[in-house]
C-alpha cells in the first residue's frame with residue numbers, strides 16, 4: 001500500500017490534524033505520527049488510511065484515480081475574462097475616516113472617465129470572448145456618474161448573452177436617475193453598514209442629516225429591490241469595534257443574514273502604526289466573538305446568520321471547486337478572469353493593487369485601456385501565483401484549502417518571495433482554518449447546528465470529521 | 470397502468486417494422502410514418518406505406534408520434550417510444566451475469582438483437598427525448614452498444630441516454646470510445662450496494678463483482694463518463710450506508726449523483742421482499758440514509774432519494790425525493806386522495822404490497 005504524503009499540525013486541544021494534498025483530513029495523536037514518520041504503520045492504521053482516501057495499491061486503481069480527481073478539482077482553472085471592476089469616478093460625496101486615499105472630493109476635477117476613456121472601455125468590453133459578463137461599479141461613489149453607468153450597462157445588455165451589474169454605493173444621495181438605475185432586476189446593490197447606527201455615523205456619515213439620509217435610503221432600497229438584491233458589509237475599527245450583538249441586530253433588521261466582517265484596511269503610515277498595536281490578534285479576538293455569537297443565535301432557531309468568509313473557508317475544506325472568491329483560490333493568476341479598470345483608464349489586477357499604486361508604494365498597474373494589458377508584468381507576478389511549490393505551504397495541512405494573494409504580500413511585506421509563514425495572508429488563513437477545524441471537531445450541539453446550516457445540509461454528522469486512534 | 474403494447478391485426482410482412490404513428494394532418498409525414506386514417510370503434514387505423522395498420526385501444530390522442538415495433542406474424546405491437554412520456558426504456562437484452570437479490574427483471578438466456586430497431590426508433594424519436602437503455606445487462610453486447618450510441622448521438626444531437634449497467638465489462642481499451650461520448654449525452658446508472666466487497670458480491674450474487682466494479686469506475690472516471698451511482702437500500706446493506714458514503718466521497722468523487730433507492734416488489738424483489746424490504750418510515754430506520762446523504766452533500770456531491778413516497782421521508786429530506794417512478798407503473802394509495810403533496814410525490818409501484826410495505830403512509 002502506498003500512502004500519500006501527510007502534513008500535520010497540532011490542534012488547540014492537544015491532538016494532531018493530518019491532511020493530504022487533495023484535502024483529505026483526519027485527527028490523530030503523537031503515537032500515530034511516530035508510526036507514520038518511522039514507517040511503522042499498523043494494520044489498523046493502514047485500514048483507516050485506505051478507507052479515508054489517503055492510500056492506493058497501484059497507480060490507476062480507483063483509490064489513485066479518486067485522489068487524483070479530488071486533487072485536480074481543487075486547482076482553480078481561470079476562465080476567460082468575465083468580471084470587470086470599473087471605477088468611472090474617484091469622486092465621492094462622503095469622506096469616510098478609513099477611505100482617504102481611495103477617493104477625491106466631490107467637486108474636484110480630473111477624476112472621472114473622459115468621453116475618450118468611456119469609448120475605449122466599451123471597445124474593450126466588445127472585444128471580450130465571454131458571453132456572460134459581470135460588471136462591478138466602484139468608486140469613489142459611482143452613482144455620481146450614473147450617466148456613464150447607464151451607457152456601459154446598455155452596451156453590455158446588448159453585447160452579452162447574460163450580464164449582471166453590481167453598484168458599490170454609499171446610498172447617500174439618490175435622485176430619480178439613480179433610483180432608476182438600481183431598480184433594474186439585473187442590477188445589484190452593494191453597500192456598507194458599519195455595524196450599527198452610532199458606528200456608521202462615526203466612521204462614515206458624521207452628521208445627523210447624512211446618517212438619516214443613508215438609513216432611510218436603505219429602507220427604501222430594501223422595499224424596492226427586496227433583500228435578495230442588496231448586500232452590505234461592515235468595516236470594523238479594531239480599536240473601537242461596535243458590540244457584536246448590535247451589529248447582528250442591525251443586519252437582521254435589514255434582512256441581511258450573510259455578514260462579511262472586515263477590519264479597516266489601513267494603508268501606508270497608518271498601517272505601520274497599527275501593525276505595532278498587534279492588530280491581527282485583536283481582530284481575531286473580535287472575529288471570534290462575532291462567530292460565537294452567531295452560533296448562539298443560530299441555535300435559538302428562527303433566522304440564521306453566517307460570516308461570509310468563514311463559510312467560504314468551511315466550504316473550501318469540505319468541497320472541491322469552490323473558486324468563486326478571487327481572494328482565496330489556488331493558483332490565483334492575476335489579470336485573467338477579472339480586472340480592475342481605474343478612473344484614469346489604467347488596469348490593475350486587484351483593487352488593492354490600485355490602492356497601493358495610488359499611495360505611491362509601488363506601481364502595480366498592468367497596462368491601460370488605450371494600449372492594452374502589460375503581459376510581461378503580469379507574467380512576472382504570475383510566476384508566483386501558486387502555493388503548490390512554496391516551501392512553507394508544502395508542509396502546511398491547509399495547503400489544499402488555502403490560496404495565494406500576491407498583491408497582499410507585496411503590500412505588506414514588500415516582496416512576494418519571502419517566507420510565507422511570516423506573511424499577513426498566512427497568519428490570517430492559519431487562524432481561519434484553525435477555526436474551521438476546531439468547529440468541525442467540536443462536540444457542541446450548537447456548533448453542529450451552525451455548521452449544518454453553513455454546509456447546507458439538515459444535519460452535519462460527526463463522521464464528516466474522522467478521528468483515528 | 471399505461472400499456473406498453475397494443476393488440477394489432479397481424480401485418481402481411483416478413484420483416485420487423487419500426488414506424489411512427491402520425492396524426493391525419495401531420496404535414497411532415499415521411500415514408501416510415503404510419504398516418505392516421507380514422508377510428509373504427511376501438512381500433513385506430515393507420516396507413517403504413519399502403520398497408521392498413523390496425524391498433525386496438527390506441528386512441529390517436531394518446532399515441533400520436535409514438536414509435537412502435539411490429540414483428541411479422543405477431544398480434545401485438547411494442548411501444549418503443551412514447552412521445553408524451555419522459556420515461557422511455559429500451560430493453561437491450563434479457564441476459565445478465567449477475568443475479569441481484571432484488572432484480573426487478575430477472576435475466577433469461579434468451580437474446581434477440583434489437584439494435585437495428587432501436588437505431589430506427591431513435592431516428593424517429595420526438596425532439597429532446599431522454600431514452601433509457603436497460604436489460605438484462607446491456608454491456609454484455611458492449612461493441613454493439615457502443616456502435617449504437619456513437620451513431621445515435623451523432624444522428625440526433627438532441628437525444629440523451631440513460632444506461633443501466635452492472636459495470637462488470639468495461640476495459641481499459643474502452644477509455645477512448647467512452648471519452649468520445651460527450652459528458653452530457655450519456656448517463657451511466659451503476660449499482661453499488663456496500664463498501665464491503667463480500668456484501669456487495671452477495672447481493673449481486675457474483676463473486677468478485679465488487680473488485681471488478683471498482684476497476685470499471687476507474688476506467689469510466691478516466692474517460693470522463695457521467696455516472697449515476699445507484700444503491701437500493703435494503704435490510705442487508707442499510708447498516709453500511711454511512712461507510713459507503715465515505716467511499717463515495719473518497720473514491721467516487723467524480724459521480725454526477727448518488728441515488729439511494731427504495732425496493733421494487735417485482736421479479737426477485739417480490740420473492741425476497743420480506744428479507745430485503747426496509748420500512749424506512751419506521752422510527753430511526755431513516756437515520757443511516759440521513760447521515761449518508763448529509764455526508765456526501767456537505768462534501769459537494771449530489772444525493773437523491775428514488776422511489777420514496779414523500780410522507781415516508783422526514784421533512785428536512787423531502788426535497789431530495791423527486792418523482793421517480795415511471796408513469797406506466799406508478800399508482801397512489803387510498804391515503805393519497807387527500808394528500809397535498811401528491812403532485813410532487815413518487816407514489817408507489819403498481820405492484821407495491823399494501824399489507825407488507827411502509828408503516829408510515831399518511832397524507833401530508
Ligand code: SF4
Pocket residue numbers: 387392393394396397398399400402403420421425426427429430
Ligand atoms: S499560506 Fe500559510 S496557511 Fe496558507 S497554505 Fe501556505 S503556509 Fe498554510
Ligand code: SF4
Pocket residue numbers: 778779780781801802804805806808809810811814815816830831832833
Ligand atoms: S400520502 Fe400518498 S401522495 Fe401523500 S406523500 Fe404519502 S404516498 Fe405521497
